[in-house]
């Protein structure tokens with residue numbers, strides 16, 4: 001009964017996966033949750049409100065302008081009632097509406113009116129899932145701290161195969177159980193946190209650069225978690241497509257040198273420095289003024305070392321509590337411990353980037369967090385959730401150090 005006393009508002013939009021929602025409601029209630037259901041007009045084409053009423057034990061809400069329903073439990077009351085707003089299945093259309101903040105029916109109005117965390121289980125045709133607009137909407141929603149589960153990959157009702165299937169009800173329930181069991185955020189009020197995120201781009205000529213696959217998701221998730229924990233947050237970001245919530249100060253940079261200068265400009269005012277960015281170790285020794293022309297069979301470029309931002313910060317006369325990341329594909333713990341020691345860090349978070357689906361440019365990650373006299377494994381989970389867990393570990397060690 002891991003969802004005992006949890007009030008879950010289930011929002012169902014119009015996709016074929018809606019037929020699984022009575023089973024989802026039964027599984028949620030079996031874990032002790034109280035479930036109330038809201039359906040969109042098109043969801044009713046796929047699942048009967050009467051079935052949902054029977055399994056949830058509550059009248060199903062479907063209209064913003066129904067005086068009888070409003071008199072029983074008004075939409076603002078419903079928005080305030082929920083501990084979690086779960087959208088399953090969430091169509092591409094619903095994701096697009098959430099991204100721009102449309103409130104043209106009961107469900108989208110509730111999404112704006114609630115303070116409850118949103119958990120979204122998308123479901124749509126695989127091509128619609130891959131569409132640039134859907135992916136961009138996902139990035140915006142993820143950057144707002146919204147938690148996604150799935151979609152899963154497999155055969156689809158339309159005959160296609162690929163990502164777009166709604167996660168199975170048991171996986172959604174398990175995910176909610178884990179989320180609600182996750183530690184609450186630490187109190188970081190009156191703490192200034194500086195975070196680097198994303199890749200750097202090192203120019204070769206006016207049109208080319210070298211870079212890496214960092215999306216910035218890990219760093220942005222940490223910035224949002226730190227802000228929610230009450231910290232004053234400055235995020236120094238390489239080029240990404242992500243947005244930050246109002247209240248986080250974001251400084252955009254492109255190259256490692258620019259990131260270094262931006263960090264040095266902020267470091268005196270910060271208590272905790274977390275370096276999630278995937279900074280290029282080298283840059284071209286000179287950037288060509290004009291586009292490099294294709295002439296010979298081979299092209300040789302020379303590179304020079306970039307400043308090591310993390311090491312510079314950790315070796316300042318009065319450094320902040322300094323946390324590094326280590327992305328490693330082999331001997332993960334060994335290399336991470338070497339970095340912790342050689343760079344004189346307070347803590348390092350190691351990711352094993354050889355695990356498929358974790359690390360670079362993924363929504364999920366797992367970390368082995370190591371500090372001089374301790375360590376903790378944070379298992380694979382959405383980066384949005386992992387960020388909160390990492391922050392709890394950081395806050396505990398930071399407070400121990402500053403109380404000495």
Ligand code: PMT
Nearest residue numbers: 214215216217218275277278279308309310325327360361
């Ligand atoms: O951005 P995402 O797609 O969400 O992916 C997240 C991530 C995989 C990029 C992130 O979790 C991660 O592991 N970041 C560090 C990646 C890395 O480049 O590690 P590194 O071993 O090269 O660097 C070690 C540490 O030194 C890092 O904290 C890095 O920010 C820092 N560094 C490195 C080089 C340099 N010149 N300056 C630095 O500050």
